[in-house]
Amino acid sequence: MAEILDGLKVSKEIKAEIKVEVEKILESKRRAPHLVAILVGNNGASKAYVNSKVKDCEEVGFQSSLIKFPSTVSESELLEKIDELNKSKAVDGFIVQLPLPDQIDQEKIINAIDPRKDVDGFHPENFGKMALEMDTFLPATPFGILTLLERYNIETKGKDCVIIGRSKIVGRPMSILMGRKDFPGNSTVTLTHSYTKDIEEYTKKADIVITALGDPHFLKGDMIKEGAVIIDVGITRVDNDSPKGYYLAGDVDFDSCAAKASWITPVPGGVGPMTRAMLMKNTIIAYKTSVYND
Numbered sequence: 027m028a029e030i031l032d033g034l035k036v037s038k039e040i041k042a043e044i045k046v047e048v049e050k051i052l053e054s055k056r057r058a059p060h061l062v063a064i065l066v067g068n069n070g071a072s073k074a075y076v077n078s079k080v081k082d083c084e085e086v087g088f089q090s091s092l093i094k095f096p097s098t099v100s101e102s103e104l105l106e107k108i109d110e111l112n113k114s115k116a117v118d119g120f121i122v123q124l125p126l127p128d129q130i131d132q133e134k135i136i137n138a139i140d141p142r143k144d145v146d147g148f149h150p151e152n153f154g155k156m157a158l159e160m161d162t163f164l165p166a167t168p169f170g171i172l173t174l175l176e177r178y179n180i181e182t183k184g185k186d187c188v189i190i191g192r193s194k195i196v197g198r199p200m201s202i203l204m205g206r207k208d209f210p211g212n213s214t215v216t217l218t219h220s221y222t223k224d225i226e227e228y229t230k231k232a233d234i235v236i237t238a239l240g241d242p243h244f245l246k247g248d249m250i251k252e253g254a255v256i257i258d259v260g261i262t263r264v265d266n267d268s269p270k271g272y273y274l275a276g277d278v279d280f281d282s283c284a285a286k287a288s289w290i291t292p293v294p295g296g297v298g299p300m301t302r303a304m305l306m307k308n309t310i311i312a313y314k315t316s317v318y319n320d
């Protein structure tokens with residue numbers, strides 16, 4: 027039976043560590059780090075995520091601001107706001123919550139963010155630095171997974187790692203990071219996607235499987251090998267009759283995979299809270315490297 031990689035517990039530890047750092051900053055009479063989140067539209071999950079980011083800021087002692095736009099906002103209005111935030115001496119980092127409505131070119135928006143304030147690590151300059159093993163902001167979800175593996179001392183060196191899904195914010199950066207020379211990395215990585223002929227052929231041989239598909243219960247126990255490490259990034263709201271009206275489903279069929287795996291992340295309480303904690307980490311890094319807060 028697998029042991030749990032408890033993302034909620036580790037995320038609390040990381041936030042507690044950041045809180046101590048912020049207390050020291052405030053003792054030295056400097057201003058607190060400041061994170062801004064931009065939310066466009068009314069997507070229920072996106073609203074919940076940005077609200078939780080604001081709560082995390084309160085918890086660690088950061089200043090936070092939430093800027094809301096209607097789903098009809100134009101690209102130029104958003105770009106204007108980004109320009110303002112890029113120039114603001116009072117803002118250390120900001121994020122634009124994804125996904126964005128169809129009329130907005132997501133790439134254009136991300137490219138407009140000053141890479142020094144890009145605490146999501148999505149800007150091409152930061153993505154390139156990540157691939158080149160240079161110091162930069164790592165995207166929060168992959169950063170969270172690496173940190174979870176590190177804190178549980180999971181060996182990644184020389185392991186076969188299969189990633190399912192090649193999104194720009196999870197699967198693709200994850201594939202680069204797991205193959206980097208620094209710990210936790212040094213894995214032999216296979217990035218599978220919708221055109222992969224037989225995903226099972228890969229997952230059955232993998233020491234580490236990372237699923238980032240958004241397809242509830244996709245990965246079943248008979249698709250993995252005995253002792254594998256299973257990381258579930260998928261969080262899908264599936265409608266049901268509960269008071270909330272939905273439950274959260276991962277990409278992993280938890281019971282059948284947990285029976286065979288050595289380690290496994292739960293949903294909820296696995297990668298999600300780690301994503302939030304690593305955004306806080308990136309924000310304090312942005313603050314410390316900012317040219318504005320000496």
Ligand SMILES: Nc1nc2c(c(=O)[nH]1)N[C@@H](CN(C=O)c1ccc(C(=O)N[C@@H](CCC(=O)O)C(=O)O)cc1)CN2
Pocket residue numbers: 074075078121122123124125146166167195261274293294295296297298299301302
């Ligand atoms: N600008 C960004 N947009 C999006 C990102 C991102 O990193 N930056 N990632 C995802 C959503 N995401 C962060 O924004 C995110 C997803 C899940 C969680 C989380 O805490 N999940 C909890 C369950 C929460 C719930 O009840 O719904 C868990 O898994 O335990 C936090 C952040 C897409 N957009």
